[in-house]
Amino acid sequence: MKKLFIRIFDFFNTVESKIAFYPTLFAFSGFLVALLMMYLEQHGISRRIMDVLPQLMVEDGDTALTVLSACLGGLISLMVFSFSMVMLLLSQASNNYSPRLLPGLISDKRHQLILGIYLATILYNIFTLFSIEPSEDKYTLPGFSVLLGIAFTIICLVAFIYFIHNISQSIQISNILDTIFEAAELRLQKLISSEEGQTKDFSDTTNWHEYKTGRSGYFQNISINNILRICDDEKTKMYITVPKGLFVLKNSVFLKSEKPLDEKVVSAIISNISFARGELVEDNYVLAFKQITEIAVKAMSPGINDPGTAINAIDYLTDLFALRMQKKDNGIIIHKEKATLRIAVVTFEELMYNVMASLRTYCKHDPIMVEKLLWMLIYLQQQPAAEDNYILAIKKEMETLVSQAKNSFDSNKDVSVIEKMILD
Known part of the structure; x- marks a missing residue:
């Protein structure tokens, strides 16, 4: 049952990130509301409201058809324009920043909800139009359904105003960086809190039995409790x-076991692990480092030449690295007071190298960017309770950066500035 629940949860997370998920749900709800109103109209809801509040009801069939047709045409134009704006946002983010940002922008629920409101109202108005006869008198006309269609259209106009505000904010690089940072920060904090009581010792796995997954994809989620139960x-x-x-x-080795396992057990283990074809920061904090690094690199490329954006990206990387230094590198999980399971992790040294290798390539010729990177490394060195291997990795990157920068600078003044930073 837990295995089924995990698979359903993973499937929902994957589908939820698609841009058509919420619009589809809203469109279906609009259809259901239209059917519900047809049922209520058959039981005379409009006639009762007409007797109480006649000034709110449309009393002419031609007027009702004209009003709903105008609302329907306007909403279709509004939806096309809004969808075009979303596509423009995605194209601009891909060209100016990084294609890796697209999954996060597509999964923005606010855009999906607004498109869903449009679709729901359009479907509601279409099916309401089917129930209107021009020759009907005011007591047989579905006046309340028409009134709801007008109200839903007004809600769409309000949603459109919010959409314009939100789309203008979403394209700003500061908001994009902030969104990536918040998702990675939340993920890292969860991992750090889950490491309480962990040990650094684990058995040597060199001669353990090796097994493959038989499938490929991004390692997205794992049911740790079920895996530990299998270990027991x-x-x-x-x-x-x-x-x-x-x-x-x-065809690569994915699992090692201290004792040999039969095929059924291996299949049971793999079934408790979900694989996906895409990446999300919510599942993998390392992706946040990649995305922010790519934004900085793209900003420093000759075609973009935006050092201000690169400096902002380095500020966010500094904060993320400081948080990452609170996380251990072992990935060991304790079960019944024993180190039973170990999950490989991207070590701090590997993460630091991957980020700095890209930044050095594009920033080593710019004194301001080198100074900013040195400031980041110096700040990380001063973090309390940092492990010795973390400090050593930072020192190595600092030495490499300074060495490459000295060879790239044309001015002795620039060289003296970075040397002074190291000495201070």
């Missing part, structure tokens, strides 16, 4: 060799 049943320890969030190749 088989009286073994396990090691997941691929860090969560990375791409798994079907």
